[in-house]
C-alpha cells in the first residue's frame with residue numbers, strides 16, 4: 344500500500360512584549376522562579392485582567408504579513424482545564440472569534456518548487472506556568488514566571504504532504520515572526536514551540552485519516568525526528584491490522600520516540616465561554632493602517648529584490664535574506680561599492696564561517712561592513728590577491744585595523760612588476776633543471792610546482808595571473 348502523509352501544525356509563538364498579556368509583570372526569561380508572577384498571573388480572587396495593546400498590535404502585524412482576514416471584533420474565551428501550572432483553572436484564549444482569520448504563506452521546497460500553505464487562524468492567548476521536575480530531590484515545583492506571557496497560536500490547514508514540507512513551513516513561520524520583530528524566535532527558551540498533527544491515508548483517497556498530535560517539540564531537528572517516528576509508527580500499526588487512535592502524544596527526544604499522553608480532548612471538554620472580565624477587542628481601520636505602514640520588507644520580497652537589484656543567484660539571495668541583520672550587513676557591504684556577487688561570497692563563506700567558528704551572530708561581527716567593503720576594494724583593484732585577502736581578513740578580524748593599514752604594515756601589496764617576477768622565475772628555473780626537463784617533456788602538471796615556488800619566494804604576493812603567463816612563456820621548449 345502507498346501511503347500519503349498529511350500534516351498540520353500549531354505553532355505557539357511567545358510575543359516579544361515587555362509585560363504580560365493581562366498584567367504588568369515582566370516577561371523577561373530566566374529570572375528566579377516565581378519572581379515575575381503577580382496576583383493576576385496567579386489568579387487571585389478579585390483581580391482583573393487588562394489587555395496589553397502591544398500584544399494585539401503584534402498579532403495584527405502577523406495577520407497583515409500573511410494576507411489574513413483580520414478579526415475586526417475578537418473575543419477572549421476561557422478554556423477550562425485543571426493542571427498544576429494553571430492556577431486559575433482556565434486559560435484565557437480565543438475560540439469562536441480569533442483576532443486573525445484565514446491567510447496563507449508560501450514555502451520553497453528543495454527543488455525550487457513553491458507551495459502555498461493555508462493558515463486557518465491565529466489567536467491570542469496566555470502561556471501557562473512551568474512544572475520543574477529537576478533539582479527538587481524527587482519533588483516537583485511550579486514556576487509561574489511564564490504564566491501570562493502572550494502567545495500567538497498560529498494554526499495551519501492540514502496542507503502539508505511530507506515531513507520536509509512541514510519543516511519548511513515551521514522554518515518559514517519562524518523566519519517571518521522574527522523578521523516582524525514580534526517574537527525573539529529562541530527555541531531553546533521556548534519562545535517558539537510546535538505541536539504537530541499527523542495522519543496517513545492510502546494514496547488517492549480523499550478523506551483524511553485519524554490524526555495524532557505530537558507535543559513538546561522545541562527544535563526543527565526534533566520536529567523532523569518526531570514526525571518521522573510517528574509516520575513510521577502509524578504505517579506499521581495500520582499495516583499490521585491496527586487502527587490509529589486520536590490522541591496526544593509526547594515526543595521524547597532522549598529516546599527518539601513518541602508516547603501516548605492522553606486521549607485527545609474535544610473542544611467541548613474545555614467548556615469554552617467568553618471571558619466576562621474582558622471586553623471584545625474592536626480593531627479600528629486607523630490602527631490597522633498604522634501597523635500596515637510599519638511593516639518591514641518581508642523575507643520573500645527582500646529575496647526577490649536581492650535577485651533583481653544585485654543580480655544574485657536564488658541560493659545567495661535566499662541565504663542572505665535568512666535574517667534581517669544578515670541582509671542589512673550585506674547591503675551595507677554592497678553600499679561601499681563592492682561587486683555584489685563578490686560581497687555575497689565573502690559574507691556567506693569567509694565571514695559566516697568565522698562567525699560560526701567563534702559562535703557569534705552577525706550583529707557581533709568584529710569585521711564591520713565598511714571594513715569588509717574596504718578589503719574587497721583592494722581585491723577588485725588588484726592591490727592584493729584573493730588568497731592574501733584571507734590573511735588580511737583575519738587581521739581585520741583580530742582588530743589590527745582596516746585593510747589598507749594592514750596591507751601597508753605587513754607589506755602585502757601584490758607584486759605586479761613584470762621584471763621582478765621574471766627575475767624570480769629565472770632563478771627558480773635555474774635551480775630546478777630536472778623539473779624543467781620533465782615539464783618540457785610533457786609533464787604539464789608540474790606548472791603547479793613552479794607556481795608554488797614563486798609564491799613561496801614572494802610569500803604569496805606575486806600576481807597569480809602574471810606568474811602563470813610568464814612561467815608558461817619561460818618554460819616553453
Ligand code: ADP
Pocket residue numbers: 349350351352353498499500501502540541542551552553554608610
Ligand atoms: P484541535 O484544536 O483539537 O487541536 P484543530 O481542528 O484546531 O484541532 O486542528 C489542529 C491541527 O490539526 C490543525 O493544524 C490542522 O491542520 C491539523 N489537522 C486536522 N486534521 C488533520 C488530519 N487528519 N491530519 C493531519 N493534521 C490534521
Ligand code: MG
Pocket residue numbers: 353
Ligand atoms: Mg489545538
